[in-house]
Amino acid sequence: MAAEHDFNWPSGNREADAAMAATLDILKALVLRNNFGNICARAGWTIEMVFHEGDSLAVRERAWKVIDLFIETVGAEKLAIWWGMAPVAMASEKGSARMEKHKPSTLNNPKGFAMMFDLASGSPKPPDDWVENAQEFRLYCRIKNNEGIWLHDRHTTPGIGPSMSFIRMAFPAWWILDQPPEHNVGRLTTQMVELMQPFWAIAGWGVMPAVEERNIDPDGKGQQVLYPYLQRFPGLNALGSLALMSHDFNNAMYSINWLSFVSDALLTKLGGREAVRKQVEASQYLSAGDVGNCLGIRAGDFPGLGDMDQGLTLPAFGEAARLLKPLRARSRLNNFIGPPPSGSNDEHAWQLACDAYMSRFDGF
Structure with missing residues (x-):
């Protein structure tokens, strides 16, 4: 299946290849441990897809297509599944039985079943090691049932609207250059977005957390270990x-990444897809392509990492951020952000750091 537009970076260009190699070296080295000795974060290629109507059959069918593509791409033999019980190898008898049970249960009665589980690489034995340490591949799916999606709107804060559903995934840096053209992460990303038809999605270099994300918190100082790298x-x-x-x-939506996919429903706030496409065509760094229900916007030819220590900003990211700023959530607490020394124990400092992080590209 080919998306309408594959967002790949140049290959065969000596300068681009050198930049890619240097970027991947940095990403491969970013394996961070918290004060408890657990790997609280890795760096790699990340995809975040957020969507409405997770209680509908059509949306769940699309979500399973994305999950199946992830499993096919990575390989079931590399993955373990965690859903409701201790994690088990996906290719094992228990793992196969769980998938065979979970998939039809979430499709035959989507309003009655939540669809939440983790897939990650690595050995699930002992379970605590697998859960507490960031693995090299990960997919996290969170789709509630009908009552969960509308809980706050019906009982807590009327008018707040539905809770969103999401699928997020991550791939290690070393894996990227070893892939055949059909599994280039830019192409793979557009395939997944076309399958899922999200409200919005972002993809590019990012932090890959452990299955149990609580190890990035003030107690283990995972936030503070990560924070200097986010600043740099x-x-x-x-x-x-x-x-x-x-x-x-x-x-x-959240802050942009190298690839930002914005649905037509969200683009109406900017005058619609064609109006935004014209702005992209008039820009210095951006390019755009149709990917299913979304307009995909690429911030430059290469997925840059930047390096503030070297004065290397990301002007293409800045241009994308300013273009999509009217669609950005105004303020969002983020449990992965926390400046030393207090971390999120100081909520005011936490809020300021989170807001600064969301708007970090605006001045580039």
């Missing part, structure tokens, strides 16, 4: 799953 490398996206659960995203 602005192209490194860090977004906690707790943030993605926010109702803010049922009418807005």
